[in-house]
Amino acid sequence: MTLNRRDFLKISGAGAAAAALGGCATTAGGARPHVVVVGAGFGGATCAKYLRQWGPNIDVTLIEPNDKFISCPISNWVIGGLKKMDDITHGYDNLPRHGIKMVKDSVVAIDTQKRTVTTRGGSTIGYDRLVIAPGIELMTDTIKGYKDAEAAGKVVHAWKAGAQTALLRKQLEAMPDGGTYLLAIPGTPYRCPPGPYERISLVANYLSKAKPKSKIIVLDSNADIVSKKPLFMDAWTTKYAGMIDYRPSNAVTAVDGAKMTVSTDFDDIKADVLNVVPRQRAGDLCALAGVRDKNANWCTVNFATFESAHVPNVHVIGDSVQSGLPKSGHMATNQAKVCAAAIVEILAGRQPDPIPVIANTCYSATSDSTSGYVANVYRYDPAKKEYVNQPEGGATAKGDELNFTYNESWAKNIWANVLG
């Protein structure tokens, strides 16, 4: 039997003894444990920061291919013309100050036996614990014609903030008054449950002022509005009456970029701006590590530690996790904190918190001056092996100015949490 660090800790139960585990192939000298975090979004960057804060004896390497962090939360505000791309784009400059080693590269291979990751640039990096936070993969191949239309710039999802966010804004600005904006919503689970409905609200806010003869067609794969229904229905009926044609249980099966149409099981629909959001699954990095569930789209984890149910020493956080928890940036940062705390305890030979508690808070704007929220506290139940939604959680029924100011403040504070 080969004794790995984890088994050793189980037997010895002593961090000091673990420090004497010389010759461990995965750490330089074996004295300091090494955690590799892949993906510097809300989950990954937060996890790296808190690992260093709570485990100053731990070496942390954070691998991320992008130069900048572009926030999905508030990206609908860019699409609606309330903010600019610069407002949601932030640098990673502060992270090395926490002692995090940043590596600008992509991971192309993961060997969970040898406990190494290999990057496109050719580096092989060993780990004691690996944290994977890749976010979502958009399943564009589930919609006929999508890839070609996307490559031609005729359809966008803008469901990962970036170039498509800016492109969608440009397309809305170029659309004539009297034009049609079409948003297609994937079936659950998808990233940011209220996101599509906030986007509709902020596009409606823009069009009602700039191009009031325009229409919005919403094709929702789901049977009803998935999140904050009273909040959005109130805004749509009082602020944007007659502009939004909402069609539930309408899934897009094909896109034709040349004709600017989408197809459902019922009909073909033409629009001037096509915003089709495909179904989603855990990032492909999860498949590379063998932590994505077989014949399924997400990753099952132990919720007290976020360690994979399939592969030891590999943790998964954020949107890629299989759970009843909402796939939000806020939830990803809080999962990251529970995961970081658990890894610090495990590497020190202690037992992690058996009953972690995490909260979700999510604001959505309904216009350029009003927002509402949903908030829930989830407490881990070791007997049920799931997070239990605590009483009184829920959403506001109506947007208002006060919550709009909190919405803006929330964004500044979460960005400071992740990147500051």
Added chain:
Amino acid sequence: MPRITAPYALAGFIGLALSGLAGAADIHTKTIAATCMTCHGPGGKSQGAIPSIAGLNKDYFVKQMKDFKSGARPGTIMKRHAAGYTDAEYEALGAYFASLK
């Protein structure tokens, strides 16, 4: 993962009662406090309309949480959060945030 034993869980709760300083706070309290900071800012220092909670008097903190939960203090989002935590957690979080400058 190692099986969590009852004595360990009990020790965690005792830790809640004993922890007075941020540096000495148990992992359960530190993790919850860190989730509060997602909205209230790193170290409990907020930018913008959401209030800062660093350095609040512990008794004041605990009373606000209880009043949010009961509805005695009107608010927006805090009733929903306050209802999710125990009185022991209010006390531990109050001690933690009081210790932050």
